Amino acid sequence: xxxxxxxxxxxxxxxxxxxxxxxxxxxxxxxxxxxxxxxxxxxxxxxxxxxxxxxxxxxxxxxxxxxxxxxxxxxxxxxxxxxxxxxxxxxxxxxxxxxxxxxxxxxxxxxxxxxxxxxxxxxxxxxxxxxxxxxxxxxxxxxxxxxxxxxxxxxxxxxxxxxxxxxxxxxxxxxxxxxxxxxxxxxxxxxxxxxxxxxxxxxxxxxxxxxxxxxxxxxxxxxxxxxxxxxxxxxxxxxxxxxxxxxxxxxxxxxxxxxxxxxxxxxxxxxxxxxxxxxxxxxxxxxxxxxxxxxxxxxxxxxxxxxxxxx
Amino acid sequence: xxxxxxxxxxxxxxxxxxxxxxxxxxxxxxxxxxxxxxxxxxxxxxxxxxxxxxxxxxxxxxxxxxxxxxxxxxxxxxxxxxxxxxxxxxxxxxxxxxxxxxxxxxxxxxxxxxxxxxxxxxxxxxxxxxxxxxxxxxxxxxxxxxxxxxxxxxxxxxxxxxxxxxxxxxxxxxxxxxxxxxxxxxxxxxxxxxxxxxxxxxxxxxx
Numbered sequence: 001x002x003x004x005x006x007x008x009x010x011x012x013x014x015x016x017x018x019x020x021x022x023x024x025x026x027x028x029x030x031x032x033x034x035x036x037x038x039x040x041x042x043x044x045x046x047x048x049x050x051x052x053x054x055x056x057x058x059x060x061x062x063x064x065x066x067x068x069x070x071x072x073x074x075x076x077x078x079x080x081x082x083x084x085x086x087x088x089x090x091x092x093x094x095x096x097x098x099x100x101x102x103x104x105x106x107x108x109x110x111x112x113x114x115x116x117x118x119x120x121x122x123x124x125x126x127x128x129x130x131x132x133x134x135x136x137x138x139x140x141x142x143x144x145x146x147x148x149x150x151x152x153x154x155x156x157x158x159x160x161x162x163x164x165x166x167x168x169x170x171x172x173x174x175x176x177x178x179x180x181x182x183x184x185x186x187x188x189x190x191x192x193x194x195x196x197x198x199x200x201x202x203x204x205x206x207x208x209x210x211x212x213x214x215x216x217x218x219x220x221x222x223x224x225x226x227x228x229x230x231x232x233x234x235x236x237x238x239x240x241x242x243x244x245x246x247x248x249x250x251x252x253x254x255x256x257x258x259x260x261x262x263x264x265x266x267x268x269x270x271x272x273x274x275x276x277x278x279x280x281x282x283x284x285x286x287x288x289x290x291x292x293x294x295x296x297x298x299x300x301x302x303x304x305x306x307x308x309x310x311x
Numbered sequence: 312x313x314x315x316x317x318x319x320x321x322x323x324x325x326x327x328x329x330x331x332x333x334x335x336x337x338x339x340x341x342x343x344x345x346x347x348x349x350x351x352x353x354x355x356x357x358x359x360x361x362x363x364x365x366x367x368x369x370x371x372x373x374x375x376x377x378x379x380x381x382x383x384x385x386x387x388x389x390x391x392x393x394x395x396x397x398x399x400x401x402x403x404x405x406x407x408x409x410x411x412x413x414x415x416x417x418x419x420x421x422x423x424x425x426x427x428x429x430x431x432x433x434x435x436x437x438x439x440x441x442x443x444x445x446x447x448x449x450x451x452x453x454x455x456x457x458x459x460x461x462x463x464x465x466x467x468x469x470x471x472x473x474x475x476x477x478x479x480x481x482x483x484x485x486x487x488x489x490x491x492x493x494x495x496x497x498x499x500x501x502x503x504x505x506x507x508x509x510x511x512x513x514x515x516x517x518x
């Protein structure tokens with residue numbers, strides 16, 4: 001009897017513990033589930049059905065594109081408190097862009113970096129920019145050994161300065177690795193990203209040999225009065241969090257015939273930009289008369305960004 | 312290699328198909344949202360102007376007016392009414408020109424300035440030219456820079472690369488170079504980037 005009584009009480013204890021474990025597991029499970037879906041709830045709160053259903057940029061009809069641009073303008077107003085215009089600026093017929101940079105006169109002042117930061121509505125906290133100026137030892141040509149974090153009066157003795165941004169390659173490794181074709185090369189040579197199609201996998205960032213792509217780890221924060229209101233879909237509109245972005249040769253300016261912001265900011269005139277198809281352009285003169293070179297030529301990327309020295 | 316062939320072929324086909332559909336969509340968009348450049352405008356190009364710095368024709372007195380603006384005085388205010396002896400060096404100058412730094416090779420004042428009229432310049436040929444034509448004078452010695460400038464490969468600018476659609480303003484030599492000490496000075500750069508990963512090459516590991 002004593003044995004039976006003992007075994008009954010043992011069963012009771014076991015059952016109670018089992019119930020307790022079930023309750024605990026259910027609570028933990030429910031908690032974990034709530035935690036797991038929390039981002040989705042946040043996401044749906046700030047994202048509407050139209051954004052979910054938006055097609056790839058290159059598949060949008062003109063009416064759909066107009067709706068998308070209007071929606072993005074309204075979103076910018078709502079999220080950032082600034083009236084902006086977001087255009088779709090298309091490539092011009094008979095225009096192929098190229099850029100050249102005179103390393104003999106670049107002094108490494110980072111004015112181009114600042115101009116890019118402001119023109120392209122970059123996140124203020126991370127002080128992001130599409131241009132990185134590398135301080136190089138004279139005689140060295142290996143950009144991987146350049147330093148971007150120098151902070152002393154320039155130009156320093158024995159150094160030269162190598163500003164690096166997207167090289168707009170003819171054979172771009174970044175567009176090939178994109179699993180969703182959210183990045184591609186436009187007819188005028190500019191490599192662009194559909195920020196609304198990008199899934200943020202960062203393969204392109206890893207594929208770029210020039211470290212030219214940036215990832216939006218956070219929602220970009222720009223004070224309303226500092227926002228550049230002249231925006232375009234493929235270039236300087238404020239990017240969403242979690243997507244990759246890159247230099248677009250300021251296509252919202254250059255496709256309207258204007259010079260890119262980094263060139264206008266350069267105090268030394270080291271930068272030359274233009275249409276290579278125009279035989280009278282400055283860029284053609286540089287390519288024909290200066291000994292230009294490209295970065296990491298051995299990779300076969302065929303950049304549209306050229307560097308040269310005066311002597 | 313064979314294992315890669317089917318996906319590659321599939322990828323190529325997909326890319327072609329996407330490109331074809333995209334082109335159709337793009338053509339539609341291009342016509343409706345953006346007017347391509349008009350070829351008939353080729354004849355009428357916008358002008359390229361060269362910025363004219365004020366200090367080619369005036370000099371700061373070192374004073375500011377009630378609104379905080381620098382008070383300038385034009386060269387001819389003094390030089391058209393008074394005769395000055397040719398100074399031997401820039402450092403002996405007084406008045407509005409006091410404290411001038413001169414680091415421009417072995418040039419003398421009269422190498423560039425017209426000794427007969429100090430508010431004008433004198434070319435190597437003896438031709439007297441106004442201060443505003445200074446670039447011609449600079450070009451006498453700085454041929455490669457003048458050649459590069461002429462072709463748009465030297466000197467800062469702003470405006471349009473496409474002159475069919477807008478003008479361009481170019482810097483004058485003296486916008487960037489002090490003609491008396493033309494070497495570009497050292498100055499502090501804009502702050503370094505904050506988004507750099509840990510640098511693979513610790514300071515001092517090369518060079």
